[in-house]
Every structure is written in structure tokens, then in C-alpha cells.
Amino acid sequence: METALQQSAATAGGGMRPAGAATTVKKARQELELEQERELRFPQAAAAADQGGLDEELRRGPWTVDEDLTLINYIADHGEGRWNALARAAGLKRTGKSCRLRWLNYLRPDVKRGDFTADEQLLILDLHSRWGNRWSKIAAHLPGRTDNEIKNYWRTRVQKHAKQLNCDVNSKRFKDAMRFLWMPRLAERAATAAHQPQPQHVAAACNNVLVAAAAAANSSSCCWSSPRSSAVTTAACSGSSSCSSLTSESAHNDDDGARPHAAAVLAAAAAATGDDDYWGAVTTTMQQNHHQQQQQNEQFDFWSTASALQHLTTAAADQDLTGWVQGFSDDGILSGSSSDSLWSLDDIWRMQ
DNA sequence: AACCGCCGCAACCGCCGCTGT
DNA sequence: CACAGCGGCGGTTGCGGCGGT
Known part of the structure; x- marks a missing residue:
């Protein structure tokens, strides 16, 4: 996982990368810490999440940090759009809709969080x-x-x-x-x-x-x-x-x-x-x-x-x-x- | 401390319109 | 023109957190 982060951080410096990707990597790193804490607290849930990679069933429910990083890295390298194809190409066992929703509502760098003013x-x-x-x-x-x-x-x-x-x-x-x-x-x-x-x-x-x-x-x-x-x-x-x-x-x-x-x-x-x-x-x-x-x-x-x-x-x-x-x-x-x-x-x- | 109910949010579902074949 | 696939949108649901008892 850290490899993915490093790769993401490494590519943040140059190339055709959407603006704000570095911010997203930082956010992902924060989430990683949270995820590690979650894994410590809920080892069974973490194991169940990993199981998702073993079969070809589409995964549902809350996204893991690994999935988030995969999606972030893929979009950073290839851009948005064609969500079904993106999900397959990125190796995510999610529907295209789910990927789109996760990106637009949560992972996108310019998403503002917190109370409404x-x-x-x-x-x-x-x-x-x-x-x-x-x-x-x-x-x-x-x-x-x-x-x-x-x-x-x-x-x-x-x-x-x-x-x-x-x-x-x-x-x-x-x-x-x-x-x-x-x-x-x-x-x-x-x-x-x-x-x-x-x-x-x-x-x-x-x-x-x-x-x-x-x-x-x-x-x-x-x-x-x-x-x-x-x-x-x-x-x-x-x-x-x-x-x-x-x-x-x-x-x-x-x-x-x-x-x-x-x-x-x-x-x-x-x-x-x-x-x-x-x-x-x-x-x-x-x-x-x-x-x-x-x-x-x-x-x-x-x-x-x-x-x-x-x-x-x-x-x-x-x-x-x-x-x-x-x-x-x-x-x-x-x-x-x-x-x-x-x-x-x-x-x-x-x-x- | 334990339980319970409520609230907020992330994610899913179903429908619809657009587009390509 | 018909159909299938896809993306977008609005409605709904389920779960975790939090406050009250």
C-alpha cells in the first residue's frame, strides 16, 4: 500500500496529472492512518475486505484505503470518464457507478468538507x-x-x-x-x-x-x-x-x-x-x-x-x-x- | 457502564436520457 | 429506427457515532 502511495507521490511531480492530485495523496495518507487504526480495531472486517480480492464478485459497501488509492492513482494517470472501463482497467472490483460516486463525492481533490457556511x-x-x-x-x-x-x-x-x-x-x-x-x-x-x-x-x-x-x-x-x-x-x-x-x-x-x-x-x-x-x-x-x-x-x-x-x-x-x-x-x-x-x-x- | 434511540453521511438503487452501433 | 450500454440524477437505505437515560 505504501508502494502505491510512493508511486502516487512520485508521479505527482510531473507528467499529465490532474491538478490537486498531490492534495489527494496527502488525504489518502491520512486515510491510510485511519484505516490502519481500523484494522487494529476490527481485524475481522479488514480480513473480510481483503477477501473481496479472492473472488470475482463485485464488492459493495464502504471503500477501503487500498481501493481509494487504486482509484486515485488510476485517475491521476489516466483521467476520469468511462467509469465501467476504468473500474475494470484499474482492477477494482466495483461497478463503474460506484467508482464515479466515490471519486466525485469523496476523493476529488477540490471537494470541500465540513459544515455549510x-x-x-x-x-x-x-x-x-x-x-x-x-x-x-x-x-x-x-x-x-x-x-x-x-x-x-x-x-x-x-x-x-x-x-x-x-x-x-x-x-x-x-x-x-x-x-x-x-x-x-x-x-x-x-x-x-x-x-x-x-x-x-x-x-x-x-x-x-x-x-x-x-x-x-x-x-x-x-x-x-x-x-x-x-x-x-x-x-x-x-x-x-x-x-x-x-x-x-x-x-x-x-x-x-x-x-x-x-x-x-x-x-x-x-x-x-x-x-x-x-x-x-x-x-x-x-x-x-x-x-x-x-x-x-x-x-x-x-x-x-x-x-x-x-x-x-x-x-x-x-x-x-x-x-x-x-x-x-x-x-x-x-x-x-x-x-x-x-x-x-x-x-x-x-x-x- | 450499558443500553437505546436519533442523526448524519456514505453508498446503493432505480430510472431516465444520451450516444453509439 | 431499434437496441444496448453508459453516465447522471434523485430517492432511499444502512451503518457508525453520539447523546441521553
């Missing part, structure tokens, strides 16, 4: 509200994150919150809860965490969150519609760069016709350009608006607006949530003081 969570929530369970599409906008990881995040964290609120994750009520409470708070959390200029895609997502929250608050279909919602929208539109590009056409589309509909502009942009180009459209819109803002010598402070809107949306939402959360036990909601806990004690008291 507030930025990433915000992006996931926003993109999921737009695309649904299109995990791979969502993952494409989170560098280093895999569709599997995002899917797991959604199924564990997000659905857990839905369960806490005693509603279905696909219900309008929970979606509104995300828009009004969770996402603005994530935006605020991201702002305080970073406190610096955000990457464009994150800024676009945050902006979108706030505009959508305002639009939802202003919509008659929103289950939390409230007298304060117009104030929310006003706040969003006065602060949001997207709103400055509102067209008369989108205004006509509004039910009340009194105020341009920010979300409609984004939706129109998405519809006009095709869904895949949504972010391009949003980015372009933001760039244009930023330019306009500069011309007007008005420096738009997105993050302070985010914070201000968060208070407004929370207040608007809280007003109409009376009764909804009644019956929640403190155990269910408040036990988790983890970073991803949704509802504060304050929320509960105000909502009662």
Missing part, C-alpha cells in the same frame, strides 16, 4: 426555492460541494426544521417561514460573519432573498400577509439594487398595480433568458443597477439593508404567526442551541 445555506435555500430538488444544478453553484452533500443537508437539517414546525417541507407555510424568517436571518448571519464585500453570486442570492421576501409579504397569496408588508416592500425596493430596474411592464403585471413587483423582474429575466442563464441575468441586472447607483452617487449598502429588512420581515411575519406556533414544546424548538437552530426564545414569546 451561512452563505452556502442561503444559496441552497434560495436555489431550492427556485429549482426544487435539482441537487446537481444547485451544487453547480456551490464550488466544492457535491449534490449528495446538499441533498443530505436538505433531508436532515431543512426537513428537521419543517418537522419542528409541524408542517410539510413542501407546504406553503414552511416555504414562507423560510422566506420570512430563516433566509433573512441567514443573510444577516452571513453579513456579520463576513463583514466584507461578498462574492457576486452570494450577493445575488441574498438580494434575491430580500426581494422575494418583500414580494411575498406584499402578495395577497402569502399566508402571512400583513399591514406591514407594504413597508417591507418599500424597504426592499428602496434598498435593493434589483428594484431600481423595475419596468413598467412588470408593474402592469402586479395585481394591485400600485408598486412594481421586484420578483417579477427577476422571474421575467429568468424566463427571457432561459432558466440556465438565470444567474447571468441576475448578475447583469445587478451590474447595471450598480452602475446606475454609482451614477446617482448613492452607495448602496446591501448588508445594512439586509439587516433592516430582516427586522421588518420578522415583525411582519410575527404579527400573523400568532397561534401557529402555539403548542410547540420548548423541547422541540429550543433544545438545539446549535448554529443552525431556527427559532429563538424571543420568537416564541413574541409569537404566543
Whole structure:
């Protein structure tokens, strides 16, 4: 096994080798230590794993370090693709699918591990509200994150919150809860965490969150519609760069016709350009608006607006949530003081 | 310390669409 | 055009770790 590592390390220096292979070798070396520890602790399991090489049966279940190294070395030398052929050529007793999955979700050098940041969570929530369970599409906008990881995040964290609120994750009520409470708070959390200029895609997502929250608050279909919602929208539109590009056409589309509909502009942009180009459209819109803002010598402070809107949306939402959360036990909601806990004690008291 | 239940994650499964023959 | 093989995607499952009792 060490031979494989040495070979891998030796070839890392030159030749046609995918970028980041050296990092992968380092990771594999760390895993080797873990594997050796496992072998000491579970000698029978290790022996069973070795048995896999004796027959021609396809192996299943957890990957061993040997298999990982084999796959890493092979891909380092020959590149990805043709997974079934790759599995055979590399001598792996695995299906091509299994190899592909192992590489993409775990062994790939640029795979980012660890908790999702507030930025990433915000992006996931926003993109999921737009695309649904299109995990791979969502993952494409989170560098280093895999569709599997995002899917797991959604199924564990997000659905857990839905369960806490005693509603279905696909219900309008929970979606509104995300828009009004969770996402603005994530935006605020991201702002305080970073406190610096955000990457464009994150800024676009945050902006979108706030505009959508305002639009939802202003919509008659929103289950939390409230007298304060117009104030929310006003706040969003006065602060949001997207709103400055509102067209008369989108205004006509509004039910009340009194105020341009920010979300409609984004939706129109998405519809006009095709869904895949949504972010391009949003980015372009933001760039244009930023330019306009500069011309007007008005420096738009997105993050302070985010914070201000968060208070407004929370207040608007809280007003109409009376009764909804009644019956929640403190155990269910408040036990988790983890970073991803949704509802504060304050929320509960105000909502009662 | 032992047991139990829950949670998170890695891996598998089945389906679907694409491509080559 | 039909078929087979393959890759990609979303849903599901099983296992290990961890916290509570």
C-alpha cells in the first residue's frame, strides 16, 4: 500500500496529472492512518475486505484505503470518464457507478468538507426555492460541494426544521417561514460573519432573498400577509439594487398595480433568458443597477439593508404567526442551541 | 457502564436520457 | 429506427457515532 502511495507521490511531480492530485495523496495518507487504526480495531472486517480480492464478485459497501488509492492513482494517470472501463482497467472490483460516486463525492481533490457556511445555506435555500430538488444544478453553484452533500443537508437539517414546525417541507407555510424568517436571518448571519464585500453570486442570492421576501409579504397569496408588508416592500425596493430596474411592464403585471413587483423582474429575466442563464441575468441586472447607483452617487449598502429588512420581515411575519406556533414544546424548538437552530426564545414569546 | 434511540453521511438503487452501433 | 450500454440524477437505505437515560 505504501508502494502505491510512493508511486502516487512520485508521479505527482510531473507528467499529465490532474491538478490537486498531490492534495489527494496527502488525504489518502491520512486515510491510510485511519484505516490502519481500523484494522487494529476490527481485524475481522479488514480480513473480510481483503477477501473481496479472492473472488470475482463485485464488492459493495464502504471503500477501503487500498481501493481509494487504486482509484486515485488510476485517475491521476489516466483521467476520469468511462467509469465501467476504468473500474475494470484499474482492477477494482466495483461497478463503474460506484467508482464515479466515490471519486466525485469523496476523493476529488477540490471537494470541500465540513459544515455549510451561512452563505452556502442561503444559496441552497434560495436555489431550492427556485429549482426544487435539482441537487446537481444547485451544487453547480456551490464550488466544492457535491449534490449528495446538499441533498443530505436538505433531508436532515431543512426537513428537521419543517418537522419542528409541524408542517410539510413542501407546504406553503414552511416555504414562507423560510422566506420570512430563516433566509433573512441567514443573510444577516452571513453579513456579520463576513463583514466584507461578498462574492457576486452570494450577493445575488441574498438580494434575491430580500426581494422575494418583500414580494411575498406584499402578495395577497402569502399566508402571512400583513399591514406591514407594504413597508417591507418599500424597504426592499428602496434598498435593493434589483428594484431600481423595475419596468413598467412588470408593474402592469402586479395585481394591485400600485408598486412594481421586484420578483417579477427577476422571474421575467429568468424566463427571457432561459432558466440556465438565470444567474447571468441576475448578475447583469445587478451590474447595471450598480452602475446606475454609482451614477446617482448613492452607495448602496446591501448588508445594512439586509439587516433592516430582516427586522421588518420578522415583525411582519410575527404579527400573523400568532397561534401557529402555539403548542410547540420548548423541547422541540429550543433544545438545539446549535448554529443552525431556527427559532429563538424571543420568537416564541413574541409569537404566543 | 450499558443500553437505546436519533442523526448524519456514505453508498446503493432505480430510472431516465444520451450516444453509439 | 431499434437496441444496448453508459453516465447522471434523485430517492432511499444502512451503518457508525453520539447523546441521553
